[in-house]
Amino acid sequence: MTTPEPISWIANPRAATIRHSPAVARYFPAGIAEKTRAFHTHIPAYHVTPLKSLNRLASMIGIGKLWVKDEADRLSLGSFKVLGGSYAIYQTILKRIGNPEGFTFADLNKPEVRKMVGDITFAAATDGNHGRGVAWAATQLGFKSIIYVHKFTSEARINAIAQNGAQVKVIDGTYDDAVRQVNEDAQKNGWQVVSDTSWEGYEEIPVWVMQGYTTLYSEIQQQLVSMGEFCPTHIFMQAGVGSLAASAFGFYASLFAPARPKMVVVEPDRAACLFHSMEVGDGKPHSFTGDLNTIMAGLACGDPNPIAWDVLYDCADGFVKCPDYVSAKGMRVGGVPLHGDPYIIAGESGAVSLGALMFIMELDRYRPIREALGLDANSRVLLVNSERNTDPDDYRRVVWDGGDQIPKQFRVYKNPFMEG
Template sequence: MADKIQWASNTMPKSDDKHLGIMSLDHVKKARAFHQSFPQYTVTPLARLDGQAARLGLSNLCVKDESYRFGLNAFKVLGGSFAMANYIADETGKDVAECTFDYLTSDQLAKDFGQATFFTATDGNHGRGVAWAANKLGQKAVVHMPKGSTKPRFDNIAAEGATVTIEEVNYDECVRMAAAEADACERGVIVQDTAWEGYEKIPSWIMEGYGTMASEAAEQLREMAINRPTHVFVQAGVGSLAGAVVGYFTNLYPDNPPTFVVAECAPAACLYKGAAAGDGDPRIVDGDMPSIMAGLCCGEPNILGWDILRNHVTAFVSCPDWVTARGMRTLGAPEKGDPRVISGESGAVTTGLVETLMLDPEYAELKELIGLDKTSSVLCFSTEGDTDPDQYRRIVWEGEYPTC
């Protein structure tokens, strides 16, 4: 029997919501203008899955497909690149609006700023994005990957010219390692979406960068005459992406925000554990976190993202690996007429969760709590493609991690 989905209704006391402003519409507009200055920029597809929606009994189901982002097969570059641009803007006394791709790749940047070394920890996608941006901007990058990281993800980072290692510790220990090395380096900068006391500015810029993806999705929904999603499902590792998405849509629809559901991988479900405790504090998960959802295997939350989530999310859900495997297979073999989405292990968990809630009566209580029914217009984010092609094929073609 497969492991069960666990979930917690949000009964936590509200905070003063002081971090919601990070994802203001003006901040996200600046981030999107920055990304639009890149010659590689295109709006990634929003897959409208009408056939699957009809089969599941939903009004609409749409999945944002980040496998097309900048040719990097994942959304993470949006945050790292915008944080680096903001850092350079601060150092040179400019507004980030002046730090376009053309300026950041110009000879003038070398005169104004010179060269720094950007340190980060990653399961693969964030590090590849930081390495890619550093390479394009003539900067240096050092990337540490946690125990169990795969060779294809390592190779993708190394191909961007970064110094990259796989360590024998978990993700959160790699974050501490990267931060210590940045402090010891003459021009070292830690670029991490994990925020902690005293390290909040760069994580907030990263979250704003993620807002480009949410802004595109909202615009695409309107073009499809779906003026507002009733439900937004988003995955969480440290919670920066989830906080960014929830924060953006809360600011976009302040009088009638969607119902938000956060999905985590079970071994690293620090947000779910915090919600289950009900006291307003997240929990820290330590040690090994065995899961195919490598990008979500983070045990220490971003305090900025958590503050947004505790105020606006209806349910936090802890998902075993079979949930995302189900989503990967469903998106990879769609209903007739629906577009195919190649979604990786950390990308498909929300679609797998929606599918399960609509089809499995065991989770009727959660389905009822969030009001998921035939009137629902659901938005999910597939945050990565097949970043490990061999594992993707084992799951989608060969049936690893069956639903039951």
């Protein structure tokens, strides 16, 4: 059996020709990040998550700066996902009561508002984090929720969803099967689906979900300015259906237009629907077949989000797919940092972009990728740790027990950028 390469890369030269993306203008209009952040700041438990500087690691791998936005403690839920789910629920309720101005999270709990809205059961399919965020937001507002998960979802993730007030239903299939089933059942039962992926006739809520994520980048820009920085030169963003990556790329393309950072999508090689779509090369999203069996549970998606794809096709300068051991490397590096760098407790899906960046910078075979992206000692790279160790047992298997080891031929012991 052939050992998979750490990095498979496909460039998107088209992105360099798009000065103003119609998809970005449509889904991330001016002012949307301010609007979503204004909503989130009224949630009682809201606080800005840290932007961590890994200066020693940046020096070691040969770049100027490395920042990681650490979402491990977002609203005590361990993931960024609640930003999208809560904002989509908020917008859904506002639409039902005529879109009044000035409503906050707290206003949604007022008796007169509840009387106007009536009973709603919010439903979602999830690999763990999105469902937990939807369940939390629904419970905070006094609504019921039902969350569908696939059969490979760990007990830890299922329990975390249930502890946030949801009924959990396990589907015999993949994440994509769960998406299809919850939509079918919602139509029969009158539930309101809150999905982070879209399909024909269902786009508005997934757009709200993506827009909700922009609070994260609004925080980042404020944090960078406080450090005396202006903008990252590069963003590496992990992707499942592509919504998180599209929100990042859409935010920065809207804010900086042609002067935006170079942007790269990172996926598991066993669930690389966006990479595959780029390979097909017809400009359309395409499904990735297979059992999607990767440790990166939050990225185990075979069907791209079509509206996210529109943004990524315009803005992503390249697509990377990686085997599981790349994510495992990122997990271990975050958990055992160089002296002087902060700790980052990252789950499997949160760590893969760090692992991918390190392999690209450390192995000479990837010099063409570095050159294509202009990655060098002047680069200032932004990553997002999108989840903490949401499956503690698997985290220990990887970090404590050395699970998913790097094949010997791809290990780096003497860093090529460090002399002496």
